[in-house]
C-alpha cells in the first residue's frame with residue numbers, strides 16, 4: 001500500500017510499504033478515509049524529536065472504516081465509520097480509569113525510552129516516533145489500531161467527514177486544555193496559537209462558559225478564522241505587545257486561564273527569539289518555550305497555565321519565580337482523546353463545534369510532500385493539509 | 390544550520406542520551422552489586438487472587454524460579470504492588486537470560502511490565518511487524534534501532 005514516510009530531517013515522501021496486520025486480539029484494522037497533518041508532525045519533521053527512523057509512517061489524526069477486528073474486540077464492527085484517538089490506551093489500567101488516557105501504563109511498547117527521559121513512561125501515539133511506541137501512522141491506506149474497543153468511536157451518520165476528523169486529535173486536545181485548565185462560567189481565557197489546536201481550545205472555552213476568550217497569533221488568515229468560525233477575539237502579536245494588551249483587555253487582572261497551543265518551535269520577533277534559536281540549534285536547550293514564558297507572565301495571580309504545545313526536553317530562562325510567587329497552577333498533557341471524543345461527536349452533531357474550515361487544503365495522499373511543505377511554511381493560508389489515501 | 394549539520398547534532402544528542410542512559414544504568418548496576426539485587430515494583434490494577442502464588446500468569450510463572458516475589462495491596466484502591474528481585478542463585482541469571490534474552494535487571498523489569506500488562510489488558514502489546522518504508526543504514530538509524538530493541542527492559546523501574 002502507499003504511505004507517507006519520514007525520510008530524514010525535513011524530508012517526507014510517499015513510499016510503497018507492506019499492509020498492516022492484526023497483531024493483538026484487541027486490534028482493529030482501519031481503512032483510512034481522511035488523515036491530517038498536525039502541528040506535532042512539524043516537530044518530527046524538523047528533527048526535534050530524536051527517535052525517528054527513516055521509513056517511519058507518519059500520521060495520527062484520522063477517520064476511516066473498520067475493515068477487520070481481532071478476536072478480543074466486542075464493540076467495534078466491520079463497516080463502521082470511526083474516528084480514532086491519536087493516543088493508544090488500554091482502558092483498563094489505573095490511569096485509564098482516572099480518564100488520563102495518554103498516561104496509560106499499557107499503551108507504549110517501548111517504556112524504557114520515555115522513562116529515561118522524563119522519569120516515568122507515558123502512553124503511545126500512532127505515527128509519533130519510537131519513544132512514543134514506534135507505531136506505524138495513519139498517512140496510509142490502512143492502519144492498525146490497538147485496543148480498538150477503547151480508542152475508536154463510531155461517527156453519527158449526519159456528522160460530515162471533515163468535521164469528525166478533527167475529533168481525533170485537535171478538538172480533543174483543545175477541549176482538554178480548557179477543561180483541565182479549569183475554564184468555567186465567567187472565565188477569562190487567553191490562547192496562544194491560532195492553529196487547529198488553539199482554535200479548538202478557544203471554542204471549547206466558549207462552550208464551557210468562558211465570558212471572554214482571546215486568541216494570540218500573527219497569521220492574519222488564522223486570526224480571521226478565529227473571529228469568523230470560533231467566535232473569539234484576537235490579538236496580533238506582531239502588532240501589539242502581548243502582556244500590556246492582555247492586561248488592558250482583562251480589566252487589569254490578566255487571564256484566569258492561559259492555554260499554550262504553540263509548542264517547541266515558537267516564533268517571536270526580537271532578541272530572545274534569536275537567543276532561543278541558537279541555543280536550540282546547538283542543542284543547549286531542546287525546546288523554545290517563548291509562548292509558555294509569556295503565558296506564565298500574563299496569567300492573573302492564582303490563575304492557571306495549561307501547556308498543550310508539545311515539548312520534548314529542557315528549556316532555558318523559564319520564569320519559575322512567577323509560577324511560585326503568583327501562586328499559579330501549571331499543567332500540561334498529551335491528549336486524553338478517549339475521554340472527550342464521544343462528547344465532541346455529539347457537539348459536532350448538534351452544530352456547536354464545527355471544524356471544516358481547518359481543512360484548508362485537501363489533497364490525494366500522493367501529494368503529501370507538497371501538503372507538508374504548505375503546512376510547514378503556512379503558505380497559501382494553510383491551516384491543515386488533509387490527505388485522502 | 391544545514392540539514393547535515395542538524396542531523397549530526399541530532400546524532401550527538403541521541404548518543405548523549407544513550408550515554409546518560411548508560412550512566413544511569415551503570416550506577417544502578419553498581420548499587421545492585423553493593424546492596425544485592427534491588428527490588429523492582431509495579432502496581433497492577435487487579436484483584437489479589439489473580440496474583441496468588443499458585444496462579445501466576447506468564448511471564449511471571451516461568452521466571453518465578455529465578456525470582457523472589459512479594460505482593461501487597463496498593464493504597465487507594467490501586468490494586469496490588471507486585472515486587473520482584475533476582476534470587477542470589479547461580480541458576481537465576483541464566484534462566485532470566487534464556488526467557489528474555491536480557492541481563493538480570495532488564496529481565497526483571499520486562500517480566501514485571503509484561504505480567505502487569507497481561508493482568509490488566511489481557512495480553513502483551515506488540516508492535517512488530519509494522520509497515521515501514523526504506524530504512525536507510527545510517528549511524529543515527531542504528532542508534533534508534535538499538536534503543537528501541539532494548540527499550541522494554543530499560544528505565545528507572
Ligand SMILES: NC(=O)c1ccc[n+]([C@@H]2O[C@H](COP(=O)([O-])OP(=O)(O)OC[C@H]3O[C@@H](n4cnc5c(N)ncnc54)[C@H](O)[C@@H]3O)[C@@H](O)[C@H]2O)c1
Pocket residue numbers: 038039040041042043169170173192193194195196197198216217218219222237261262263264265266267268290291307308309310333334335336383
Ligand atoms: N497535547 C497534545 O496532545 C497535542 C495534540 C496535538 C497537537 N499538539 C501541539 O499543539 C501545538 C499546536 O498544534 P497545531 O496543529 O495547532 O500547530 P500549528 O503549527 O498549525 O499552529 C501553531 C501556531 O502557533 C503560532 N505561534 C508561533 N509562535 C507563537 C507565539 N510566540 N505566540 C503565539 N502564537 C505563536 C503560529 O503562528 C501557528 O499559527 C503543537 O506544538 C503541537 O505539537 C499537542
Ligand SMILES: [Zn+2]
Pocket residue numbers: 038039040041060061086169170
Ligand atoms: Zn496531533
Ligand SMILES: [Zn+2]
Pocket residue numbers: 089090091092093094095096103104105106107
Ligand atoms: Zn491504560
